[in-house]
Amino acid sequence: MPRNHRPGPPPRVSVIVPARDAMPGITRAVTSAMEQTLGLSRLDIIAVDDGSADGTAEELDRLAADCPSLHVVRDPHPCRGGTGGPRNTGLARATGDFVFFLDADARLAPDALRRMVAMADQNGTDVVLGKMVSPDGRGVPKAVFRHNQLRTDIHSSHAYASLEPCKLFRRSLIERLRLRFPAHLRHGEGKPFTAAAYLNASGISVVADYDCYHLGPNPGRAAPGLAERVEAMRPLFETAARHTRSGARRDAVMRHHIRRELCPALRALPREDETEVRERFLPELRRWALAHCSDALFPTLTAPERLMVHLLRTGRFEDLLSVVRNARRDARCGHLVEKGSVYWLHPFFRDPDAEVPDACFDVTDRLPVRHHLEGAGWHGRSTLRVRGRAAIDGLAADPEEDRAELVLRRREARDEVRIPVDAASEDDPARFEADVDIATADGGTPLRPGVWDVFLDVRAQGISRTVRFGGRHDDLLDIGTARRVVAAGPGLRARVTPYFTSPYRNLSLDIGPAPRGAPCEVTEAVWHPSDKGTLVVAGRLLPPGTPARGRVLRLRAEHTDGRVHDHPVRFAAGHPAGAFTARLPVRDLGRGRWTVTLAVVTPGDDQGQGRAAPPAAPVPPPARLPGARWVRRGRPYYAKPLMGRGEVTLELRVAPVRLLAAVRNRLGLN
Structure with missing residues (x-):
């Protein structure tokens, strides 16, 4: 069907909807675009039918008959594969300032596009993420949507964890980079497109206070095989390498793909034909590990990931397959504490035949600290008593030798105050109490005005782990009721406000001068x-x-x-x-x-x-x-x-x- 051209200014948003055998969800998807508060006169809805045989084409024609902003396109060369080809067809016809890719089984909330366009206009950003929700509990990104972000980038946010293209893109960015989707892919075809846009965007915005994009019901598709995984990874690594320069920023991007794509593919090796794995897949995966896992990136991986990548990079495929097959059993191996370091006691650790460096097994900085804030309340005239539990997972602490400390750090300054904690229970050595005397905590002097973040330095067997404290606390604990004006020295008074930060809910203290009578x-x-x-x-x-x-x-x-x-x-x-x-x-x-x-x-x-x-x-x-x-x-x-x-x-x-x-x-x- 030929495209109808409208008089007047170009639309603000071109909504591209790829569809193949998409009944009955296609009706809801297209209708959600037609009902946007942004207004039909400012929309250009392009529905691309990719050779449907279930009535999708007829339903799109019916909807278009009453909507001049809806244009139905028959893909002249239906690929009947992924959505990359239809999306490219829609991009070739898009005229809006922005482009939004709407899946045929999803829907937009009524005010989604207006909010996202306003965010892009106000902040001059090229990509806007609208909060995604799922009706059936399917996994959706959460960290990036904890709060609105006016202007950010992939290195200052969790945006890169969301590479699906259901976002608002500035069309000038797409055309400048000549971005298109890899039409041959059936799995993950949107990720290279989104990655390239992220890496070249002047800025990224996040709309987190409104449920913008509602995913469709889980179709229950089978997990992709290794061949599809490798095919999808290739353009991702190529895109990341093309649009970044060597250094810390490239390492951050590559680390994401090594952890999210490469290592899961290695874990899936036992499910594949072993001959094909050795001859077809492992040589290519090895080339990527050698090219994209730098020496600076390698230590940031977990110990199991380091071990797999090391064996892959050295071409020891037999050992790699053995490690993957026995991963569940070996995860239960204990730890060795030696000279201030902790090592995972994997069977390959210091095995002379395996010849794997100790660095592959070092978990010193990765042992989890289990901690819980049980209470915080005023004790006496100026002392805040903090109660909780803390222990390094897998390491037994000696109550006499391994004394934990509460650590207060003042923001935007180098001030640090350490307060020893006391054991609160003989039966439970992890339970503690710490008294923070506002008037004397800083070496006998009052804590200075400012925001002080609370950390815990937990110790066991000579190992020290410092963690932010308070994020795990009793549900009924209301720290906001603990605000108080306290004596902070001779003739001095201070307002102390304990509070939980947003969005991570950690404990902090805001100390300032005592308020006078408000006028x-x-x-x-x-x-x-x-x-x-x-x-x-x-x-x-x-x-x-x-x-x-x-x-x-x-x-x-x-x-x-x-x-x-x-x-x-x-x-x-x-x-x-x-x-x-x-x-x-x-x-x-x-x-x-x-x-x-x-x-x-x-x-x-x-x-x-x-x-x-x-x-x-x-x-x-x-x-x-x-x-x-x-x-x-x-x-x-x-x-x-x-x-x-x-x-x-x-x-x-x-x-x-x-x-x-x-x-x-x-x-x-x-």
Whole structure:
């Protein structure tokens, strides 16, 4: 069916739907695209029929009859294989600013495309991931969708763990790179496409607060055989090598593919014909291991992975097959502790016939620490008592020799405070208590203001493992009730807020000066809808009913280096509750971290000439305040709220967009 051309501006999104024998799910998939809140006039839906014989083609024609934005394409050369060929056919006809690949058995939530396009527009990103959900518990990426990410990359997020192409791609990126899907693949054909887009994108955004993409029911397909696995891996390794440079970033990408594709293929070897494995597959897998597993990457693999890759790289196929066949049995082997290192006692360990280096069996940095936070509460005037359990898995600790420590580390500083823990039970040596005295913890002096992250240094048999603490805790433990103003030395008082970080829920302490009597409260903090880079704060005086006469307020932004910018607060004329609004032109602030408060200025001294700093009221960080972007002197800048740190008042990070990094990404130089 020929393509109908519409007058007017090009659509924002071309939605490409490959379909082959896709009844009845195709109706729901296409309808979900037609019902997007973005609007049909801004959509270009391209459904590509790949030689269906179950009524899919007729159903697409029926839907297109009433929808001028839906175009049905008959693939002239149906491959009846994977979805790569139909997707390429759709790409050749796409005209939208963006492209979204919608599977025929999936569906889009109504507001998905509008949110994803807005995210790309606001942040200038080339790829947007929308949160994926599954109706039947099928595995979907979770780590990348813990929270919205305005602008990130594969090295600062978990995006690379999601290589399926059900994402929003900027079409100019696709055309610049001449990206197309490998049409001959039946398995994993979307991964090389997505990997290349990630590695060349100017930025990646994540929409995590809305269920954008609903997978279809699990079709129950059989797992791909080794031939399909190898065929799918080849373009992945080629893509990663082509679009990265040697170094740590390439190693990070290759590590993903070695752990997710190469090692699982090696574990599947016993299920294949042994002659074909030796003659056809292992030589090619060996070439990839030699070419792409660098000496710097190798130690970052787990011990079983290191052993398999070492045997593969040295061409010892018989030993490799033996290791894979006996993997389940050998996983239960114990450990040897020797000179501060722990080794996996695999049968090949120090076997003179095997000749495998000890480094393949070193698990010192990989022994899991089992830990649990049981409670945290105030004991006395300034002491926070932390209770929990901790032990290094597989190693018995000596209560007299192996004393654990609670470690406090202040963010954005090198300060570290160690606090010995005491055994809390003779019957359970893993149980402990630790007292953190805010007034004396730092060598007899108070803990300095700032955010202190809590770690545990756990020891056993001379081995030390330090882990972040608090992520595993009792479900009913409410650390938020433990906020307190404590004595922090002679004449000094501090506000201490224990809290769980987001999204990993680890324990931290926010220590700051004790609050004075608040002169006002903030009811709203939002970005001005039309004045880019301007924060609008609304509130009222305290106590309620306080008249505005004689009160002078300033909305204050204070930099970490001490610079202060004050801006006037305007009271609502005649308002009985002392309501006010203020505008903070964040776009005029310099780069760095700024704290936002409301300052009370003494009448007659409102020009900042007072002898003492005026009292201030916090501007609470809103639950959902997005970032803002603007252009200053021809250069794009952004402001990002610092959230999830237990902040009492709003903090903003202001910085220019890194144009050089964006250009380098586009040119494939990173």
